[in-house]
Amino acid sequence: MNNKVYFTPGPSELYPTVPQHMQEAMQQKIGSISHRSKQFQEIYASAVTGLRTLLQLPDNYEVLFVASATEVWERAIQNNVRKESFHLVNGSFSKRFYETAQELGRKAQQHEVPFGQGFHVENIEIPESAELIALIQNETSSGACIPVEQIHRFKEKAAPDALIYVDAVSSLPYPAFDFSKVDSVYFSVQKCFGLPAGLGVWLVNERCVAKAEAILAEGHSIGSYHMLPSLLEKAQANQTVETPNVLNIYLLSKVLEDMNSKSIETIRRETDSKAAQIYTYLESSNIFSPAVENPDHRSKTTIVANSTMPASEVNKHLAAFDMQVGSGYGKYKESQIRIANFPAHSEVQVVQLLTKLAELES
Ligand SMILES: *Cc1c(COP(=O)(O)O)cnc(C)c1O
Numbered sequence: 001m002n003n004k005v006y007f008t009p010g011p012s013e014l015y016p017t018v019p020q021h022m023q024e025a026m027q028q029k030i031g032s033i034s035h036r037s038k039q040f041q042e043i044y045a046s047a048v049t050g051l052r053t054l055l056q057l058p059d060n061y062e063v064l065f066v067a068s069a070t071e072v073w074e075r076a077i078q079n080n081v082r083k084e085s086f087h088l089v090n091g092s093f094s095k096r097f098y099e100t101a102q103e104l105g106r107k108a109q110q111h112e113v114p115f116g117q118g119f120h121v122e123n124i125e126i127p128e129s130a131e132l133i134a135l136i137q138n139e140t141s142s143g144a145c146i147p148v149e150q151i152h153r154f155k156e157k158a159a160p161d162a163l164i165y166v167d168a169v170s171s172l173p174y175p176a177f178d179f180s181k182v183d184s185v186y187f188s189v190q191k192c193f194g195l196p197a198g199l200g201v202w203l204v205n206e207r208c209v210a211k212a213e214a215i216l217a218e219g220h221s222i223g224s225y226h227m228l229p230s231l232l233e234k235a236q237a238n239q240t241v242e243t244p245n246v247l248n249i250y251l252l253s254k255v256l257e258d259m260n261s262k263s264i265e266t267i268r269r270e271t272d273s274k275a276a277q278i279y280t281y282l283e284s285s286n287i288f289s290p291a292v293e294n295p296d297h298r299s300k301t302t303i304v305a306n307s308t309m310p311a312s313e314v315n316k317h318l319a320a321f322d323m324q325v326g327s328g329y330g331k332y333k334e335s336q337i338r339i340a341n342f343p344a345h346s347e348v349q350v351v352q353l354l355t356k357l358a359e360l361e362s
Pocket of ligand 1 (some may be wrong): 168
């Protein structure tokens with residue numbers, strides 16, 4: 001039996017209702033039903049409706065299921081970029097999207113700031129020729145975020161035809177996007193949705209679809225089974241091209257029901273309140289300090305702290321109390337800790353974590 005509470009930034013703690021939904025899924029033999037059955041179409045439709053409600057997603061957006069957020073990077077470039085993309089880079093995940101564009105033979109340009117820093121929108125020059133602008137709401141490797149109001153400013157800065165893509169993998173459903181100011185938002189379920197890994201969700205508006213159709217009509221490749229027109233055709237029938245992760249789509253539909261009955265306002269309020277408690281503790285600690293200097297650029301959902309105690313020692317102490325935080329990312333493995341503040345983490349659990357971290361101070 002593993003009683004540990006995972007404050008790791010993904011995979012993370014499962015949403016508290018997942019075990020009961022998993023049990024129900026086994027009783028209903030969800031793992032055996034056909035992905036062409038009416039039962040699956042209903043599960044699919046329920047997941048899409050739940051997501052539309054939770055995110056207040058307008059009708060000109062489609063909800064598409066893919067394997068992961070990493071897959072979205074590749075599909076976004078294939079389907080929406082003829083020649084050139086532009087990336088805001090401030091850590092490992094935003095860098096990886098930029099590299100994906102290069103690996104697919106596109107001319108990718110970046111506006112890079114040091115690890116742990118956010119962006120100042122007014123200092124960013126977007127090339128006129130950039131067809132896709134890649135923004136990262138929450139850079140999970142460093143704990144830096146772009147506040148939603150700043151994300152909304154890119155629409156007026158970019159060329160009218162440019163598509164604004166937002167990586168919200170480790171923040172949705174927390175950020176309240178105005179979807180008329182962006183064109184695509186994507187996430188994978190093992191972060192803030194508290195589900196097992198293995199499902200990516202790609203939200204696209206009609207401009208993304210039209211661009212893919214135009215590139216295809218010009219005779220260029222936009223990929224194969226997961227090109228936007230194929231994804232869309234099946235999505236409109238509440239189906240997927242391939243045999244999908246039916247179990248996870250089912251679990252997502254159930255967790256969305258739970259999140260909607262709790263309400264997005266409550267989830268956002270609780271996220272703010274837990275984040276405030278965590279940052280207040282970090283500011284007062286002798287061992288930890290917030291890694292992102294500018295308070296406006298500090299993530300509410302993936303909180304990163306510099307640590308004078310090696311992260312492995314911190315986790316050794318926490319393990320005795322059935323808790324674990326994330327170690328730092330890459331070369332910061334031992335010198336930073338990362339604390340996930342997701343909807344699955346209750347206020348009581350956060351208080352327990354902070355109490356145990358405080359014991360290290362003495
Ligand atoms: C985890 C993460 C990804 C990659 O998600 P996968 O599900 O592993 O493909 C991309 N971007 C950010 C910001 C992430 O935190």
